[in-house]
Amino acid sequence: MARALIVEADGGSRGNPGVAGYGALVRDASTGELLAERAEPLGLASNNVAEYSGLIAGLEAAAEIDPSARVEVRMDSKLVVEQMAGRWKIKHEDMKRLALEAQEIVRSLTTAGGAVTWTWIPREKNKDADKLSNVAMDGETVVRNLWRTTEPDDPAEVSEPAVDATDAEAAAAPAPASAQAGRPVRVLMVRHGVTDFTVEGRLDGRGGPNPDLNKQGLAQARSVAAGIAAKTGDLPVRFIASDLSRAQETIRPAAEARGQQVEIDPDWDEQNFGEWDGELVRDLVQHKDFARLRDDPTYAAPGGGETHEQLTSRVRDALRRAVESASDGSVVVVATHRKPIMVVLAEVLGLDLAHAWMLAIGPGSFTGLELWADGHGSVSFVNDTNHLRATRGARAQ
Incomplete structure (x- = not known):
């Protein structure tokens, strides 16, 4: 069964354009558990470019966790949320290109049976993503895949079968993807x-x-x-x-x-x-x-x-x-x-x-x-x- 995930994303630029970076994280929608964090410096860029870049990083992390996930994107950028939801036009060429990249990830999720919805939230409710974007503007890159360090609660989620110890050849070499x-x-x-x-x-x-x-x-x-x-x-x-x-x-x-x-x-x-x-x-x-x-x-x-x-x-x-x-x-x-x-x-x-x-x-x-x-x-x-x-x-x- 596809997972329900929440993506929180943000980006910032000190100067607009200026030193820029983005932050994004993914949570389990049912438990609120933090599953992934992303932050990356962008060099010289605008606030809007940084925000779109954070969105892309968050969507990519969600797709990595579950390629068919049901994702709710939460951002304090009204512009990005309304443009991605199709209610506002995109005029700037850089944002058009970034929006297309985001839409490609959305398309891959929906093709696999998932869904993506868009929610605007006030800035005070997006503090974790904002903190990550500031870390990025300070020059630090963050890639944390926290879901890989936890055991699934449901045994049915474990997809790899046990190896038959009598099959020495199969045990010696991992199966190809x-x-x-x-x-x-x-x-x-x-x-x-x-x-x-x-x-x-x-x-x-x-x-x-x-x-x-x-x-x-x-x-x-x-x-x-x-x-x-x-x-x-x-x-x-x-x-x-x-x-x-x-x-x-x-x-x-x-x-x-x-x-x-x-x-x-x-x-x-x-x-x-x-x-x-x-x-x-x-x-x-x-x-x-x-x-x-x-x-x-x-x-x-x-x-x-x-x-x-x-x-x-x-x-x-x-x-x-x-x-x-x-x-x-x-x-x-x-x-x-x-x-x-x-x-x-x-x-x-x-x-x-x-x-x-x-x-x-x-x-x-x-x-x-x-x-x-x-x-x-x-x-x-x-x-x-x-x-x-x-x-x-x-x-x-």
């Missing part, structure tokens, strides 16, 4: 950070020059590491990257922070663009066949390029391997490229190539998925760049 009925595997896909090719607008596939991250990209990699820590907390994490240096450089700081190695899987590489690799896109658009590379899944660029169908086949295999080998309760973090992320989202959402191109996937962004053993899945968020705010703020100064 694909064998854990009803428990999805969390996949966090990270697009690589910025290279000089990214800035210049050049094609850069698996057969091309393979540039490293530039100064901005290296700063994004540090922000990616902080963002991964905030999203995964104390959960076990497996790090996978494509064979291209920019993907490995983007995820390496996060892996090193946990004392882990990055696994390399070339099937997560960007599409091979043949002799067009390294060319400026603004020049290639004049080529009579360039539109076919975008629109025709069977077309390969000249000089040994790869079709979209070939790309889809290997990315599908890479995702299957990553999910099937995931340990129970872990998060698989994959550093890859725009088109592989497009492929995965298209597979989960049932999009054709023309509609997949409409998905925005920025450098250094996060895309979150929950994938079940039966092949079904849900998209928790797309193009999340909250963790990059400090990087953008520093660059603007």
Whole structure:
């Protein structure tokens, strides 16, 4: 039976815009027990951006506790509550993007059988979330998954069966997540950070020059590491990257922070663009066949390029391997490229190539998925760049 949860969220900015941070917590609706806490600094941001960021963090924590939960969101921001409830319009571009991220999480909860309701509360009744947001503005990150330290009251809630001691082989090796009925595997896909090719607008596939991250990209990699820590907390994490240096450089700081190695899987590489690799896109658009590379899944660029169908086949295999080998309760973090992320989202959402191109996937962004053993899945968020705010703020100064 789905759990009933309460999310309390807040955010603040000392200067508006100024030094910002968010706080969020999750309680059991029946007992009031505190189940999770989140706080994260945001660098330079506005109050409204911080409040939306707190909402997203609270929803993500609730979905982690129970992907099909019935959630009541309580906030003292009338603006956020009314906008998320659909009664007020959203005009600011930053808030539109954040609202879309929140709506993706809401959609995943409702698709799984849950529900989300919105409640405005006065500031004095939101003190715990406000306290966490002030902790974040002081520069501290908080990720506490308190529900993992308590035993369930109802034995029926224990989903893992006892291991038969006579089955030595089964006892020696934990079952992969694909064998854990009803428990999805969390996949966090990270697009690589910025290279000089990214800035210049050049094609850069698996057969091309393979540039490293530039100064901005290296700063994004540090922000990616902080963002991964905030999203995964104390959960076990497996790090996978494509064979291209920019993907490995983007995820390496996060892996090193946990004392882990990055696994390399070339099937997560960007599409091979043949002799067009390294060319400026603004020049290639004049080529009579360039539109076919975008629109025709069977077309390969000249000089040994790869079709979209070939790309889809290997990315599908890479995702299957990553999910099937995931340990129970872990998060698989994959550093890859725009088109592989497009492929995965298209597979989960049932999009054709023309509609997949409409998905925005920025450098250094996060895309979150929950994938079940039966092949079904849900998209928790797309193009999340909250963790990059400090990087953008520093660059603007």
